[in-house]
Amino acid sequence: MSxxxxxxxxxxxxxxxxxxxxxxxxxxGEVKAVDGVSFFIKxxxxxxxxxxxxxxKSTTGRMLLRLLEPTEGxxxxxxxxxxxxxxxxxxxxxxxxxxxxxxxxxxxxxxxTVEKILEEPxxxxxxxxxxxxxxxxxxxxxxxxxxxxxxxxxxxxxxxxQRQRIGIARALAVNPKLIIADxxxxxxxxxxxxxxxxxxxxxxxxFDLTYLFIAHDLGVVRHIxxxxxxxxxxxxxxxxxxxxxxxxxxxxxxxxxxxxxxxPDVEHQKDRVILQGDVPSPSNPPAGCPxxxxxxxxxxxxxxxxxxxxxxxxxxxxxxxxxE
Amino acid sequence: MGNPVLEVKNLKTSFLTEDDAIPAVDxxxxxxxxxxxxxxxxxxxxxKSVTSLSVMGLVPTPPGKIEGEILFKGENLASAPExxxxxxxxxxxxxxxxxxxxxxxxxxTIGDQLIESLRIHRKWSKxxxxxxxxxxxxxxxxxxxxxxxxxxxxxxxxxxxxxxxIAMAMICxxxxxxxxxxxxxxxxxxxxxxxxxxxxLNKETDTAIMMITHDLGVVAEMxxxVVVMYAGKVVEEGDVxxxxxxxxxxxxxxxxxxxxxxxxxxxxxxxxPGNVPKPGSIKTGCSFAxxxxxxxxxxxxxxxxxxxxxxxxxxxxxxxxxxxxxLHESDTxxx
Numbered sequence: 001m002s003x004x005x006x007x008x009x010x011x012x013x014x015x016x017x018x019x020x021x022x023x024x025x026x027x028x029g030e031v032k033a034v035d036g037v038s039f040f041i042k043x044x045x046x047x048x049x050x051x052x053x054x055x056x057k058s059t060t061g062r063m064l065l066r067l068l069e070p071t072e073g074x075x076x077x078x079x080x081x082x083x084x085x086x087x088x089x090x091x092x093x094x095x096x097x098x099x100x101x102x103x104x105x106x107x108x109x110x111x112x113t114v115e116k117i118l119e120e121p122x123x124x125x126x127x128x129x130x131x132x133x134x135x136x137x138x139x140x141x142x143x144x145x146x147x148x149x150x151x152x153x154x155x156x157x158x159x160x161x162q163r164q165r166i167g168i169a170r171a172l173a174v175n176p177k178l179i180i181a182d183x184x185x186x187x188x189x190x191x192x193x194x195x196x197x198x199x200x201x202x203x204x205x206x207f208d209l210t211y212l213f214i215a216h217d218l219g220v221v222r223h224i225x226x227x228x229x230x231x232x233x234x235x236x237x238x239x240x241x242x243x244x245x246x247x248x249x250x251x252x253x254x255x256x257x258x259x260x261x262x263x264p265d266v267e268h269q270k271d272r273v274i275l276q277g278d279v280p281s282p283s284n285p286p287a288g289c290p291x292x293x294x295x296x297x298x299x300x301x302x303x304x305x306x307x308x309x310x311x312x313x314x315x316x317x318x319x320x321x322x323x324e
Numbered sequence: 325m326g327n328p329v330l331e332v333k334n335l336k337t338s339f340l341t342e343d344d345a346i347p348a349v350d351x352x353x354x355x356x357x358x359x360x361x362x363x364x365x366x367x368x369x370x371x372k373s374v375t376s377l378s379v380m381g382l383v384p385t386p387p388g389k390i391e392g393e394i395l396f397k398g399e400n401l402a403s404a405p406e407x408x409x410x411x412x413x414x415x416x417x418x419x420x421x422x423x424x425x426x427x428x429x430x431x432x433t434i435g436d437q438l439i440e441s442l443r444i445h446r447k448w449s450k451x452x453x454x455x456x457x458x459x460x461x462x463x464x465x466x467x468x469x470x471x472x473x474x475x476x477x478x479x480x481x482x483x484x485x486x487x488x489x490i491a492m493a494m495i496c497x498x499x500x501x502x503x504x505x506x507x508x509x510x511x512x513x514x515x516x517x518x519x520x521x522x523x524x525l526n527k528e529t530d531t532a533i534m535m536i537t538h539d540l541g542v543v544a545e546m547x548x549x550v551v552v553m554y555a556g557k558v559v560e561e562g563d564v565x566x567x568x569x570x571x572x573x574x575x576x577x578x579x580x581x582x583x584x585x586x587x588x589x590x591x592x593x594x595x596x597p598g599n600v601p602k603p604g605s606i607k608t609g610c611s612f613a614x615x616x617x618x619x620x621x622x623x624x625x626x627x628x629x630x631x632x633x634x635x636x637x638x639x640x641x642x643x644x645x646x647x648x649x650x651l652h653e654s655d656t657x658x659x
Binding site: 052053159161162190191192193194195197198216217218219220222223242243246256257258259260261262263264266268272274275278279 | 569597
């Protein structure tokens with residue numbers, strides 16, 4: 001597997017948002033939303049990105065599509081560095097990479113019919129024949145488990161789960177290779193959530209899709225991902241095969257995160273690691289390891305030396321001084 | 325056991341529209357014993373929040389209409405005047421809501437918000453109340469309480485705000501705490517802190533908690549008894565062990581199976597087909613029948629009753645009334 005070229009490769013990606021202040025709007029600081037992230041996604045696999053709010057997982061997803069311009073770093077898509085592409089070239093490139101958003105209520109235009117919503121990416125990407133577009137819309141609706149007569153309806157006439165299906169259909173319209181799904185099921189109820197997750201898995205098999213699945217729900221991420229990266233304060237602290245990560249988490253943050261999830265089973269006994277305090281502000285991140293302020297196993301040099309992501313087991317990367 | 329703190333009998337909360345009354349809660353019965361943690365679970369639109377608002381008397385009438393009995397320590401709150409409700413709310417019944425930012429007043433300091441209920445209900449002096457406020461903040465595990473009382477809500481993080489909300493709800497030593505999705509807006513590590521705190525307070529102060537949530541994990545962790553709601557009705561009730569290990573109602577079974585388990589990976593998730601019905605759209609029969617794979621003709625024509633299985637386990641399903649089958653054991657192959 002490792003010989004084949006990954007579909008996406010990200011190198012030292014950074015996103016620093018400026019904080020402007022004063023009368024002249026000068027830059028007075030920076031929010032380091034993503035601060036040096038590297039990973040790759042193989043063709044046909046699902047990479048999950050987990051982390052709590054503000055850890056930079058969504059920003060990473062958006063940078064991959066260049067909806068946000070990265071401050072630094074490289075993104076290779078099929079070997080080509082897309083950070084160098086012009087806006088126009090990038091627009092064409094997005095035919096290969098699409099996004100599914102979290103909020104199915106906010107990401108569909110309420111004044112457009114479903115047909116118009118699904119047609120739009122086709123028009124943008126140059127499907128000129130109208131009949132062909134109509135045929136494709138019908139096909140898409142059926143692929144995601146809706147009916148072709150839904151095409152004439154407006155978004156408000158659908159439930160949350162159905163709207164998310166429309167969002168997925170829109171992403172699929174241009175036959176992309178990569179789909180970046182940013183919290184696609186977190187706004188949905190559990191019974192609907194499982195429908196959408198199953199649909200995403202079916203589509204992946206059918207169309208040979210590659211997913212970057214961003215979510216905060218650890219159960220959902222395990223279910224859908226082949227590999228999982230755990231983010232904390234703009235950095236990936238652990239990255240591994242999903243089985244390995246959940247069965248044998250290495251990083252103290254991953255351990256705490258996994259132990260914090262309430263399990264729907266009354267017999268389940270666990271030693272919970274309750275972290276003290278909150279996530280530090282990304283505008284003023286702690287020196288050294290970003291987690292050392294809350295880490296139960298912090299050592300002296302954790303506060304000064306920043307750990308790097310290292311392979312501790314085959315395919316299991318951890319950024320922690322405990323494993324050096 | 326003693327008398328229940330809260331007993332809800334045949335509660336019906338409906339909302340009047342121009343041509344119809346939409347029943348959001350449709351005949352709900354349950355009770356909470358002193359010191360107990362009762363979980364109310366269900367998906368959006370099942371009526372769990374409206375149930376809690378009805379108990380608190382926070383449903384505006386009209387358009388709302390409340391029928392049935394809500395007995396709090398034997399007193400019927402459903403017919404109590406607003407003046408009496410004001411004496412109870414925040415004093416004998418505390419509340420915590422989902423979004424701590426919107427439930428705190430942004431222009432009043434934490435301390436002034438905390439002492440308000442003591443000043444109103446207990447007529448404490450400002451000095452005494454202030455001291456109690458600091459004590460409460462320490463009790464809910466907030467650092468530097470003396471300075472915090474002088475700060476404003478926006479200066480705190482989400483988890484800290486929720487702790488302030490809990491301190492505020494608990495300051496008058498309520499007999500009952502209603503927590504409506506208290507951890508939904510929080511991250512898992514912060515959620516773990518808050519759940520831990522609520523469990524500790526429940527043990528220390530013996531306050532009964534009515535925990536409204538959609539998260540089955542939170543229920544398994546916190547609650548002693550569980551009420552499962554669907555489309556405005558209680559479909560199953562029992563102690564937490566029974567509900568998770570021997571669920572009987574097809575909806576409960578489906579709901580538990582739909583949650584992806586973090587501990588092991590399954591190939592395909594079970595999913596309940598279809599969507600939650602619009603309130604009031606199902607007039608006859610079991611409201612779950614259109615989505616239920618066991619539904620028969622009777623399920624569509626007649627509404628099932630909540631029937632006691634064994635002990636305190638109650639199920640609203642015709643399958644048990646007719647044959648007494650055990651779905652959970654006999655048909656584990658539902659998924």
